[in-house]
Amino acid sequence: MTRSIGDKVVAITGASSGIGEATARRLAQSGAKVVLGARRTDRLDRIVSEIKAAGGDAVACTLDVTQRSSVYAFVEAAVATFGRLDVFINNAGVMLVSPLGEFKVDEWDQMFDVNVKGVLNGIAAALPVMQRQEDGHIINLSSVAGHKVAPGFTVYCGTKFAVGAISEGLRQEAGPGIRCTVISPGAVQTELSSHIAAGAAKDAVDAMYATAALSPDAIAQAVVYAVSQSADVDVNEILIRPTAQNFF
């Protein structure tokens, strides 16, 4: 059965800024009930208040995607609040770029914990609910960095290639009724690069983003496109770059 976007319950990880925030706002504008998760709950509370003031339906939940119990609680909160879960968006991510030779091994761990294990935790929590419903849609945020490798981005690219592989396996294994979409943005103006330690790698990323970066709402609109297709249409991947992006 095709549910219209206005009948859908959508949970979004990493909804306190950037692409996750813009996606929550766009989906709520389209009538979806949205569940926003992240660690900075003050930010989530403000976004939820603004969505509600504009006539939307939203709740905020504290979430750390690296903690499996936190992700299960997030999904349970969505189902307890709205009665079902139609779409789960694995959006939370970190991009801590540096050359391998700097051996920032704690940052390598953090990227795999959030970008890969966080996605697996999301699938583990959301898929059983969707299998019971015999209906659902998991959307995973990869990147152009999930298609191409560039010096300094090696570990980040490794996490995003993994997201692509996991998503394709999920598509094949999930069975009829459950859709899987990978969204792969190029440069988008968000807080993502602000967490890179000062130095040559951060300067290079900032210079790249200064030449071309999309608004997060451009990615949110791609999510709305994938979500709003009829139930038999599985949009498997959307790759979106700024027209002016000549790197990566």
Ligand SMILES: NC(=O)c1ccc[n+]([C@@H]2O[C@H](COP(=O)([O-])OP(=O)(O)OC[C@H]3O[C@@H](n4cnc5c(N)ncnc54)[C@H](OP(=O)(O)O)[C@@H]3O)[C@@H](O)[C@H]2O)c1
């Ligand atoms: N911006 C780009 O150019 C670009 C390009 C390609 C792909 N992407 C991907 O798009 C996704 C969103 O990134 P963005 O660009 O919107 O960056 P952003 O503004 O930095 O947003 C990242 C979000 O992830 C959340 N997050 C980080 N660690 C978390 C954790 N342990 N548990 C829960 N939430 C966590 C952050 O929330 P809290 O800190 O409040 O927890 C924040 O809401 C990422 O997967 C990123 O890799 C971005």
